Amino acid sequence: MRWQDIDQQPCSLARTLAIIGDNWTLLVLRDCFMGVRRFDDFQQRLGVTRHVLSDRLRKLTEGGVLDKVAYQERPLRHEYRLTAMGKELYPVIVHLAQWGDKHLAGEHGAPLTRYHRQCGEPLEAQLQCSHCGDVVKPTDIRVEENPYWKGQILVNC
Template identity: 60%
Template sequence: MRWEELDQQPCSLARTLAVVGDRWTLLVLRDCFLGIRRFDEFEKRLGITRHVLADRLKKLVDHGVLIRVPYQQRPLREEYRLTERGLDLHGVILALVSWGDRHMADERGAPVRHVHKGCGQVMRPLISCSECGEQVSARDIRVEPGEGWGDRVEEVLPQVR
């Protein structure tokens, strides 16, 4: 499978990685969730080249994850804001951060805390079943082919025959 062909795969993960699956894009998204909106702020915080940053922002806009909103008319200047599609990535980013907090933090612990506004407590993300509400992990889930797999199910789900 070639990187440029990920969006053609009958796999939601591969299609998602085609949009957000590189380090710079994930860091841009992290900064979006931290309230960064302007090109020069991204550039300064990330230490990324203008060309790479422009490419990643364009891709996120093209895929409806971000929208450009003018904040100044003369000269025209725009900032980047998360769309509903972009906001839906929060759980993904939070899950990656949580994994990093658990497996990559040094002896001082997690670099940031995520506090639930509703109860005021430091929280960690949990995955639960949408039907019964029970917390689930990898061992609790069976993967089956869905309507979108088509004829190539063995390529993605080798145990299904």
Template identity: 80%
Template sequence: MRWQDIDQQPCSVARSLAIIGDNWTLLVLRDCFLGVRRFDDFQQRLGVTRHVLSDRLRKLTEGGILDKVAYQQRPVRHEYRLTSMGRDLYPVIVHLAQWGDQYLADDHGAPLTRIHKQCEHTLQAQLHCSHCGETVAAQDIRVEENTGFEGKILQARVQDTAG
């Protein structure tokens, strides 16, 4: 199976990754959340080659994650802004950053701190259950296949060893 066909899988993770799971795309989004909007700024910060960046920005725009808007005329120049669909990916970036802070930081510690403007405290993201309020880890979750997907996602050996 080719990578560009993974959005055919009956899986929301696969469909998400079909748009943003490409090698440079999540780094582009990291920069979007830091306020980067222009082609050359992305290019210099990421060090990605220009045609790869061009391709990734086009895919993000077509996917509804970025909006390409003109910021001047004569000559027309565009910048890329997160849509609300794009901004909803923020939890993914935050958890990636926190995981990196925890496990991959070097001697200098975490490079960035994220501060919650409303309360002025450092953001410590946790997965928690919106019903009971408890913190949730992987082993606290059970998955069920919804109507129409029975047997399509989980299989015999998978269910036996899930944990």
């Protein structure tokens, strides 16, 4: 399988990676969740080339993760706002950052700490069952194939 064809796979993770699966895109999303909206601000914070940033913002907009909204008419300027679909990626970003904090932060510790506004305590993101509320570990999960796909070869799922 070639990377440019990954969005054609039946696997939801593969299709997701087609939109958000590279380092610059995840960093753009991180900055979106920290309130960055304008092209020049993204470029200044990330140090990415205009071409690469423009490409990533276009993919996120076409993928429905960001909306491109005009904030100035003369000259025309846009900002990028998370859609409802984009906001649903926040747990993904938090879990990735938390994994990095735990395994890659080094001797000085994590660069940022996320706090729960209601109780003021540091946040530890966890996977939780929406039915019973239990915290779920990988060994607590059973995966079943959708009946539509039964018998078909799902090499990449």
